Amino acid sequence: MSVRKNFSMPDKVAEDLEYLSKKLDKKQSQIVQELIEEKMAEYEKEKKLEALEEISGMFTGMFPEHVNIQWIKANSDN
Numbered sequence: 001m002s003v004r005k006n007f008s009m010p011d012k013v014a015e016d017l018e019y020l021s022k023k024l025d026k027k028q029s030q031i032v033q034e035l036i037e038e039k040m041a042e043y044e045k046e047k048k049l050e051a052l053e054e055i056s057g058m059f060t061g062m063f064p065e066h067v068n069i070q071w072i073k074a075n076s077d078n
Contacts, residue, residue: 009017021028 017028017031020026020031024031026034
């Protein structure tokens, strides 16, 4: 499904969009769509990294500093 949108933009941005459209042989709407998708992918990646950093901070101080995966493996019964 497609939705029609009407945008206002500075002349320079409109010229750049037209240039990219010709250079890449794509419709202007396709250029805008791809750029929005790229930005959203970046934003989602940042959100996931922030959530991961927040979660990893929850474990800070839970184990002594000398304890790491290698130490756990070396000291496990398996």
